[in-house]
Amino acid sequence: MPLLASIVLLAQLPAGTVVVSPDGPVRTLARALELAPEGGRVVVRPGVYREATVRVTRPVEIAGDSGAVLDGEDHRQLMTITADDVTIRGLAFRRVGASFNEDRAAVKVVGARRCRIEDNEVEDGFFGIYLARTTGCRVVNNRLRARGRTEVTSGNGIHLWSSDSALIEGNTISGFRDGIYFEFVRGSVIRGNASGGNIRYGLHFMYSDGCHYRANVFRGNGSGVAVMYSRDVEMTGNRFEDNRGSAAYGLLLKEMADSRLVGNTFIRSTTGLVAEGADRLEARDNDFIDDGWAVRLTASSGGARFTGNNFIGNTFDVTTNSRQAFSTFEGNYWASYRGYDLDRDGYGDVPHRPVRLFSLIVEHNEPSLVLLRSLFVRVLDAAERVVPALTPEGLADARPAMRPLARQTPVAAR
Amino acid sequence: MTALRRALPAAVVAAALALAACAAALPRPIAYDEDACAFCRMTVADPRYGAEAVTLKGKVHAFDSVECLASYVLANRAEVRSAWVTDAERPGTLLPVDGARFTRSLTEAGSPMGLGLRAGREGALSWTDVLALVRERGFPRAGVAVLPS
Numbered sequence: 001m002p003l004l005a006s007i008v009l010l011a012q013l014p015a016g017t018v019v020v021s022p023d024g025p026v027r028t029l030a031r032a033l034e035l036a037p038e039g040g041r042v043v044v045r046p047g048v049y050r051e052a053t054v055r056v057t058r059p060v061e062i063a064g065d066s067g068a069v070l071d072g073e074d075h076r077q078l079m080t081i082t083a084d085d086v087t088i089r090g091l092a093f094r095r096v097g098a099s100f101n102e103d104r105a106a107v108k109v110v111g112a113r114r115c116r117i118e119d120n121e122v123e124d125g126f127f128g129i130y131l132a133r134t135t136g137c138r139v140v141n142n143r144l145r146a147r148g149r150t151e152v153t154s155g156n157g158i159h160l161w162s163s164d165s166a167l168i169e170g171n172t173i174s175g176f177r178d179g180i181y182f183e184f185v186r187g188s189v190i191r192g193n194a195s196g197g198n199i200r201y202g203l204h205f206m207y208s209d210g211c212h213y214r215a216n217v218f219r220g221n222g223s224g225v226a227v228m229y230s231r232d233v234e235m236t237g238n239r240f241e242d243n244r245g246s247a248a249y250g251l252l253l254k255e256m257a258d259s260r261l262v263g264n265t266f267i268r269s270t271t272g273l274v275a276e277g278a279d280r281l282e283a284r285d286n287d288f289i290d291d292g293w294a295v296r297l298t299a300s301s302g303g304a305r306f307t308g309n310n311f312i313g314n315t316f317d318v319t320t321n322s323r324q325a326f327s328t329f330e331g332n333y334w335a336s337y338r339g340y341d342l343d344r345d346g347y348g349d350v351p352h353r354p355v356r357l358f359s360l361i362v363e364h365n366e367p368s369l370v371l372l373r374s375l376f377v378r379v380l381d382a383a384e385r386v387v388p389a390l391t392p393e394g395l396a397d398a399r400p401a402m403r404p405l406a407r408q409t410p411v412a413a414r
Numbered sequence: 415m416t417a418l419r420r421a422l423p424a425a426v427v428a429a430a431l432a433l434a435a436c437a438a439a440l441p442r443p444i445a446y447d448e449d450a451c452a453f454c455r456m457t458v459a460d461p462r463y464g465a466e467a468v469t470l471k472g473k474v475h476a477f478d479s480v481e482c483l484a485s486y487v488l489a490n491r492a493e494v495r496s497a498w499v500t501d502a503e504r505p506g507t508l509l510p511v512d513g514a515r516f517t518r519s520l521t522e523a524g525s526p527m528g529l530g531l532r533a534g535r536e537g538a539l540s541w542t543d544v545l546a547l548v549r550e551r552g553f554p555r556a557g558v559a560v561l562p563s
Contacts, residue, residue: 152461207528207554247450
């Protein structure tokens with residue numbers, strides 16, 4: 001009778017579709033993939049499937065019903081895709097299991113084009129979705145979770161290595177080493193993801209040129225976000241929130257060239273933005289709010305331009321390790337500005353020097369931070385503002401805005 | 415016997431001095447997910463690749479990779495008293511660089527800085543080879559994987 005029922009069911013499905021179910025004629029994904037024709041479809045009925053790593057070697061779509069779970073029992077990779085044009089949709093992947101020797105993932109795609117990994121769930125991943133040598137893949141609307149610090153070692157949520165033209169959109173990622181990791185990636189877009197509560201970085205770029213990330217939220221990651229050793233990276237409309245700790249920052253830019261940082265929000269972090277060796281950075285229309293240090297720039301960041309940013313409620317707006325002015329500030333709003341606007345053009349008539357003398361002292365001797373609210377420090381800062389002796393003289397905003405700069409449309413909608 | 419008695423304090427002092435010298439040159443355990451790499455600033459996370467340098471003043475710097483340690487040593491050779499790398503097969507075990515051997519495992523499961531350098535008890539490369547490699551190649555070029563795909 002069950003056999004008859006499944007035959008009836010099969011009859012209703014389009015040709016080329018194979019159904020996997022815990023009690024049907026086909027009970028493993030491996031068997032279903034043998035039966036499915038090229039370009040066919042495998043439908044996975046609800047149930048928990050425990051089988052050897054599923055290998056997808058032909059173009060096929062695998063669609064899971066709600067409640068279809070692939071379980072790795074903490075010691076294997078769950079799925080390896082080596083064919084072009086594979087779609088994985090609606091599956092739940094459980095218990096990948098950490099390893100020192102191999103980068104096990106829930107789904108690993110190797111040397112393939114145009115894969116689509118959509119609407120899946122990864123629970124207790126080591127690595128989550130792992131793309132190596134891929135072109136034109138889409139990783140969209142997945143929810144990924146790992147166990148965080150309880151593991152001896154950890155992997156990344158969405159990991160791309162040597163790939164190009166990928167779209168990473170609408171995913172939710174937490175508990176991994178790095179939420180999203182890019183190494184040797186080109187021409188890819190990361191959009192509308194929420195990556196928070198990861199052990200190290202919400203997003204991590206290494207050697208990845210010409211990529212664009214926008215409208216993502218990075219909240220409460222161990223160290224924040226690190227974008228390193230890359231050029232021509234566009235960062236727009238992202239939120240960097242709640243990154244606290246002695247080595248935590250909203251965003252670390254390290255050895256970057258020709259990057260644009262536009263319309264982002266840096267809020268409630270120990271440090272908002274750290275730029276080290278960020279050449280010709282364009283930082284425009286960003287909000288730095290309630291950070292300990294809003295912006296820390298090193299002398300090696302040549303030619304950075306800060307315009308139209310709001311600096312509100314930060315302990316230190318800008319710090320630097322040099323007396324040379326190597327970057328320019330113009331038309332920003334500084335809540336700490338003490339000047340006036342007699343000609344009423346909306347901009348202060350005397351320049352604002354955002355680097356406090358005290359921040360230099362703290363830079364050299366961190367424990368001196370306890371003196372932050374003391375009268376002595378206030379006098380010191382005031383004296384320095386009048387006659388700059390130690391702070392970078394040229395580092396000044398000649399046109400400080402008198403009011404916070406309004407943000408018209410959320411960048412996400414642009 | 416008298417000779418011994420006379421020699422003993424000297425020996426103790428010598429031993430104590432030697433110990434103190436050693437202590438100053440010894441690494442400390444790396445605090446993964448907390449220490450920041452002294453060269454590239456990344457938070458040190460992968461326990462297979464952590465490395466350390468101890469300076470002449472006794473300061474200990476942590477690194478996230480063999481590549482970063484080598485880059486630091488090349489730039490600060492005069493100040494480095496000792497340098498240490500993790501045995502990738504035995505995370506948590508630090509080996510002195512001169513006693514370690516190195517391999518390059520060029521897969522997607524690469525090292526944190528992308529040159530694929532890994533330390534252990536066996537391998538084709540010595541520390542001198544590693545320094546030469548890092549001096550010549552530097553870190554990888556952006557957008558170009560070390561391996562042809």
